[in-house]
Amino acid sequence: MYRIWYSSESFKDFIVENTLLKNHSIESKKIYESDGNNAKKFHSIPDHLKKILYLDCPDIIVEKDFEPVFSIEDTKEAGTGHNAFQRFARLAASAENNVPCMYIYPEAKIISRKDSNPTWDKINPLIFKTLNKLMNLYRIPSLLFYYPSDFREHVNTPESSIHKKDKGLKLSKNLNYLGCPDENDSEMKKLFKIIDCIILETENKSVLKAKDELLNNRLINNHRNWMLHEYYSKNPSDTPSSPLTNTVEIPTKYLLNYLNQYENQEYQIGELLKSRENTVIYQVDAKFRGDPYPGALASIDYHSCRTGKTFEERDKNLVLAWGVIDIDHSNQTIILNSSKRTSIKSFMDKVKNSDSRSLTSKEFGQLKNYEIPRYYMQARYGTMFTKSKEVRIYSYFADAILFCDGALWRDG
Template sequence: MNYRIWHSSESFADFIIDNTILTARNTTKSILPDSDASKPKQFHKVPDHLKKILYLDAPDIIIEFDNEPILAIEESREAGTGHNAFQRFSRLAAAVENGVPTFYVYPEATIISRQNSNPRWDKINPLIFKALDDVMDIYNKPVLLYYYPTDYRTHTTTPQISTNFINNNKGRRMETNMNYAGCPEIQDTQMQEMFTHINLLVNEVEQNGIQAVQQFIRKREIRNKRDWMRTEYTNKNGSLDASPLTSSIELPTQYLINFLSSYNNGNYDINDSELLNSRATTLFYYTGSKWRPQGDPFTGCLAAIDYIKCRIGQTFEDRDVNLVMVWGSMNIDHQNQTFTVDSTNCSVDDFAKQAETGEKRSLLLKGYHNISNEEIPRYYMHARYGSTYSKPKPIRIFSYFADAILFTDGSLWRDA
């Protein structure tokens, strides 16, 4: 029985190994390249079954048991207010969509301090708990959240005297052992619970085989954790009237069809688009932001909205509501059942230019006789997958989750 820990941070990999029963197993570590776009000399060496998990974005850790992925782990230290709690959501979704349980380490709150104002706790958006629960409903795999250790519970009303604010850790309790530099405090109860759940999964697959992953969500300990997440959502006054849903509106799909009818010509009619017209309503997620090459936090928010409001099955085709991303403000004309998109911050060219960079990375354009020997495996990957893994992350995620993307000067949509 062999374990392989794919990681983006070796200290976090050691943190997981050394604090679980993996430390007594035959365990190896490997760097996890996140995409062909950012790691072109490494990504083609990643096993094909892992590429499927990385098609949207890469988690911090993937644990394999005898070459089968059994767990993904994502860790974040960011403030959880508003959109930010969903920034990594597409990473979680990609793992679970491929049948891999996922653990998410995220602060309950962090301290923010701005000039001319007192320090305060920036608290987690509780809607993240519902989004994760909805993913579990659809895939029947655990997607569990563990609080990154902080002083929030002990200094709720006095963040300014938190030792971990004074030492510039924003109230986060971080491990002092430099072997785990940047990692959460090991002795924290939430971290200990996560280690216990990792041990539970390892024991299950060793005793019952890889198929135990499929039944892991039924374990009493996992069900209890899911109940805790639901309780946190309730106790923190979780509501659908929260970001990012407050930046969305649901309208009859005819509004979208009428908007896109401006693209009709002798060769095309939007009314023939079976996919869009098959759903009675459409949810529009809009932002007045400038286009961000890294995509955050909008990529994760779009993925979360899909599961909260649109998805009823395991693929984007299994929606009862269309999901549309709008880059700009929507001026709705209810009389004519249409709208306009207004923005001075971004253009369809922002999307197109970034998308085209992925195509330019293809070694197929270079020609076989112009590549070096070490480039041949990557060339072969491009021959099989094209630019699937070469496109920048925002392009991959937006194109996967959105049925349409609308700009003030252009639009993209799918017919099927």
């Protein structure tokens, strides 16, 4: 029997009824994003799924015999710049846990601005290259499919798109699939075929054995090659784009000299940062917030720092700086300029807010019945799933975070 964890029932039906899943016994379960946004329900999510949800929550997870088979992320967001990576941490979490992931994302979307003609907001092709790096590292499918649109028919005339009211996107006309992509579109047909391929492999082999061999499947391998073709057709010179263009690489000793202000006779910075000769800094000159920066930070890790399957396996440090970095070569240090004066207090307030929702300071007699299993989960994981998404992702990927009035870093 297959079990489907879903956030949207219409999207769950869209996937089941258009694939071989419709021929199997299905149990449907609502998925809950985090302990922070659903305190009464999240603790009931099985532990093996929490490992996928530790960064962010995909729209669908399909499992068989308590083993995840694949996950799907679906979005209608425009894909320029950093935005293409807004959901990337969800894909990375699936890949890190040996779960094939599929990403439905528009090739372009119509943007209408006041006093100007509508234009297509096009996908940042770097997302293709990033997903390919995931596949190289984890040997598990991480595939992108275009959300159906009029882009190719009206590439130069977005104002003529017959789906202009839906930003040029083609939505399903089936009322059971409200808000879902057009199931008759060729891109969705490709998605369904690959899901069917995964289901067939799963039925013919064990779930784990099937996943180990999926990248060798011709259909999946062809789609991977198509993704690389899309990248180079849209960026033939392989020119760096955001978020990579928002990074700067420095000798790590410059970073250590900057952090020296926090050292004294009682404390010296540990070995982790010192163990890597160079450091990549992602510069975000904005007020502290989440999307699209958490996913962008994760993507930079895979492009510029990661050499192995875990975040510890890097040949360069990865640092998030809330501002713009000036490199002071004469003093071998850096200067952080923040036009928004983004304070470390913004980060720490987010952490405090999640800690305030912890049950671990309560006595047993103070717990309501439904809080007992949640308390037990927090006794094991602390506020790991209670913290906001951005705090979880920044803390997971960044070796250090710099603010104009403070800094946080890892010692080990």
